[in-house]
Each structure stands twice: as C-alpha cells, then as structure tokens.
Amino acid sequence: MDYKVLYRKYRPSDFSNVVGQDYTVKMLKNAIMNDKISHAYLFTGPRGTGKTSTAKIFAKTINCENLVNGEACGKCNSCLNFNSSADIIEIDAASNNGVDDIRELINNVKIAPSEGRYKIYIIDEVHMMTQNAFNALLLTLEEPPAHAIFIMATTNVESVPITILSRCQRFNFKKIALEDIKNRLAFVCQNEGIKITDEALSEVSYLAEGGLRDALSLIDQLSSDGTEITLDKILVNYGSISSVFINKMVEALENNDAMAIVEAIKELENNATDYKVFVKKLIAQLVQKAIKIKNDPYSQKLSYEQIKNLIFDLNDCLNKVNVYISPFVLIQLILLKYINKDELKNQERMPKNEINGESKNKESQVILEQNFGNEIKNSDIQTTTAETFSNDYEEEMIEYLNELKMVRINNCFVNAHKKYLTYFQNKFQEFATSDIKPEIKSLLIDAKIVLASPEIVVMAVSLESTVLLINRKILEIEKSLANILGENIKLIAVSEKDWNEMKEEYIKNLKNGIKYEIIDEDSLNELKPTEENALEEIAKDLFSEEKIEIID
Ligand SMILES: [Zn+2]
Structure with a gap:
C-alpha cells in the first residue's frame, strides 16, 4: 500500500x-x-x-x-x-x-x-x-x-x-492560530474527500494545540473507518470535552445562569467525564479570558479578580477531591459561588427580558462591589450553594434568620442603654480595624452599631442583601469578637430601613406604655434548618485559604 x-x-x-x-x-x-x-x-x-x-x-x-x-x-x-x-x-x-x-x-x-x-x-x-x-x-x-x-x-x-x-x-515558530489550522484542515479534508462537520473541524483544531502535524494525525486516525467525522466521534475517541462545551460554561458564568451550570455538570457526571480534564480545560479558557480582560476591562462581564479567584479555586479543587464528595459536586459548588446571587434570584422571578429590573440589579451589584470589593462573593458561598441544592432549606434559613433578628432586637430593646451603645461603638471600631478575616472585615465595613444592651448588640447596614450575609455568619463573627476583644455578646444585623421602622415602633409603644419582654431565643431552635452545619463544613473544606499550588 x-x-x-x-x-x-x-x-x-x-x-x-x-x-x-x-x-x-x-x-x-x-x-x-x-x-x-x-x-x-x-x-x-x-x-x-x-x-x-x-x-x-x-x-x-x-x-x-x-x-x-x-x-x-x-x-x-x-x-x-x-x-x-x-x-x-x-x-x-x-x-x-x-x-x-x-x-x-x-x-x-x-x-x-x-x-x-x-x-x-x-x-x-x-x-x-x-x-x-x-x-x-x-x-x-x-x-x-x-x-x-x-x-x-x-x-x-x-x-x-x-x-x-x-x-x-x-x-x-509560533503555535499556529486556531483559525489557520482549521482552514488548512478544511482544505485537506475537502481534497481527500473526508467528510467532517464544522464543529468537528473546530474541535480537532483546538485539540491540536497549535501544531498542524498533530491536527493532521488526528484527522488521519478519525477518518480511518471511512465514516463522517463528527464532534461525538471525537469526544468518544478522545474522552475530550469540547471547546464549545467549555465556552458555554464560561458564558453561563458570565450570564449568572445557575441552571445552565447545574445542567452542564450533570451532563459531565452522566458521561463519566474525567473531571481533571474538564477543570484543566476550563482553567485554560479562563486564563484566556483573564488576558482579554487585562487588555479591555470594560468589554467583559466578569472582572479580572473574579476570574483569578475562580481559577485558584478550581486549581485548589484538584487537590481537594476526596472519597466523600463527588468531584463534580465540588466543581459545581465552586462555579456557583461565582454566580451573582441577586441576579440569580431575579432570574427565577421575572422574565428574562425585563431590562429595567436587570439594570437595577447591576446597579446594586456595583454598589455592593464598591462597598465590599470582591470579598462579598466569597462570603456568599453558603447562600448560593444552598439556594441551588435545596430551595426549601434556603427558605427555612431565611425565615429562621429573620426570626432571630426580630427576637434579638426585641431582647436588646429590653435592656438597651446609651452607655452600652457608646461602649460597643468604641469596641467595634477596635474590632473592625483588628486582624480579622478579610471576608468578615469587608462584610462589616458598612455596619453601624445602633443599639446595645449588656448581652446584645444591633448593627445596621445600608443593604438588605448584606444583612442576610452577615447574619448567616453571625456565629463566626461573635466568636471572632470574643477571641479578639474578650467580649461575649450576641450580635445581629438589620437593614437601615427596617431599623428606622423598628425604632419608630418602639418609640410609639413606649408612649403607649407597651413594655418589651425577653423572648427565649432557644424557642427558635426548631425553626433552624439542619443542613446548616453540614454545608458549612463543606464550604470550609472547600475554600480554606491554603497555599495555592499551580497545576501543570
Ligand atoms: Zn529550481
């Protein structure tokens, strides 16, 4: 022959x-x-x-x-x-x-x-x-x-x-540009009478990583049985994840499309894809994205910081996989962490073409980012993951935290005094400027102490979304306060708007002779959703700030 x-x-x-x-x-x-x-x-x-x-x-x-x-x-x-x-x-x-x-x-x-x-x-x-x-x-x-x-x-x-x-x-000699390889392959295939779909041409060009010889060898192998070369054929033969798939994933991240991410991860898992190949390809794609952003920051939906953090998280996850959790669960958690929570919620509630609502959300996100920097999304992890995995759990959690807020503020009113307020305002200043976790620091940056009793301190923040973020972490913040300042108190956050209403109501009640009485906080325990601890453990495992090792 x-x-x-x-x-x-x-x-x-x-x-x-x-x-x-x-x-x-x-x-x-x-x-x-x-x-x-x-x-x-x-x-x-x-x-x-x-x-x-x-x-x-x-x-x-x-x-x-x-x-x-x-x-x-x-x-x-x-x-x-x-x-x-x-x-x-x-x-x-x-x-x-x-x-x-x-x-x-x-x-x-x-x-x-x-x-x-x-x-x-x-x-x-x-x-x-x-x-x-x-x-x-x-x-x-x-x-x-x-x-x-x-x-x-x-x-x-x-x-x-x-x-x-x-x-x-x-x-x-440079790596050959993807388009150049694709054009050459198209020419060769046509000349040889090899049938190949456009998608498959793109994928082979991508897999060749800038080398025309490898690209042609791939075509040789794929065409040996005489049937048309399709994307499926490539994926079956090379266990590869298509660049089209990876690009869709990045798009889903950019568009805050949580459902698309969940679906895509499910598909990977069902196809028994090698998660390492997926993570490495996604990282490679994100690195390209990061470079683009450096060149033209205003044309991109994700920020450089976000992408950088996502790359580090994904890289980290390659070392974190263990026998208890499927690697795809980890990957999904990580990706969803970068979904903008506000937009996610609204996606569920309103039609996609409601431009006003969307731009309003963008605006609030800009404010959030201005106030808290990118840390806000890191601290958002439990919120986002819980939301996706169990809406029931999430609703229960919000309800519980709301009740906790009402009870603590009520109890604080009972023994509140201005001398405690001044005392804790000073203490808080000290706390906020001490060596606490940056994540907590950024959450509290906007918080003002508005009410204090010997046991409870109430802080007000301007945004409702921050209230939930803080109250979710209230135990951690209290622990940190106790460690650094030796103050064993209960904390709770409330939005400025709610606080003003509650203050007015309190004043009105005072005038009418209605007295506030202590409500037992333990009575809320049955409201508290039980997945909390498990999820917090997973999140801690996942996102501990260990040294990052760059994969090869
Ligand atoms: Zn000659």
Missing part, C-alpha cells in the same frame, strides 16, 4: 504553503532574494509548527537555479533532485545516537558541494546533540566554509548552548 499519512502528504513544498508563520517566511524569502544568506539558522518553537518543513523549503530554494519571486522553481536540476541530493544532509539529533556519525558528517563540511551552490545541513532537535558533537559544530560555525549552511531546529531552545545560539540567526 502506498498510503501516505496526511501530514507527510500535505507537508508544504514551497513557502506559500507554510501555514501560520508569515513573518519567518517573509524574512527567509527576503534573505534569498537579496542574496544575504547567513551560515547558520536556528528555528525554534513547539512541535508541529513547521520548523523542519520550512528548513527543507529554505534549503531547496537556496539551491534552486531558477528562482521565481523568492520561491524554488520546482523544474531545475537542483529542485528535481532535491530529495536525493548529496548536498542536503539531514540529521535527526534525537534519533541519531552515534555521536561520531554526526561529528563525521560535520567534519566533511569542507568538501565542496557536488551539484548545487551550497551544502546544507539540516539538524533536527539540535538540543539533543552530545557535548562532543556540539564542539565539532561550534568549530565549524566559527569558520564556516563559504558553501556551508546549517539550519538547526529545536523544540527546546533552552538546552542549546549559548555558544551555538550566538552564532545563529534565530527564527521563532
């Missing part, structure tokens, strides 16, 4: 067919046309980007007797005999272990070319040469014969001795 693998068959034969290396090609052509060819070139860059092919085209063109616009004519003796020419010496340093072979080849450099103008050495993976071979090469490069040209290629330029580097003209 004379089947030729695609990447060999479609190896470019002249400069015009080299894909994605326009600058290098232009410079090499100029050198030939201006007759300014140097004795040593080094082509560096990732695998499959066209280094060796370009080296061969360059060699062929240099020796062509009848140049046409900087391209080899393909008709002269030199061109026709190129593949068997004794003047073209190809050395693969990676496979050639005989050090002496290489040395001997290089030592023969003084012998004049048999046919063409130049004797050209193409040394692939030059960094693999031994020290002895490098020494022989270096000697030659110091005083090269006029007819000798060395074209070296490497994927690992760091391993090439500086003494060699300094004697070469260097060209960096």
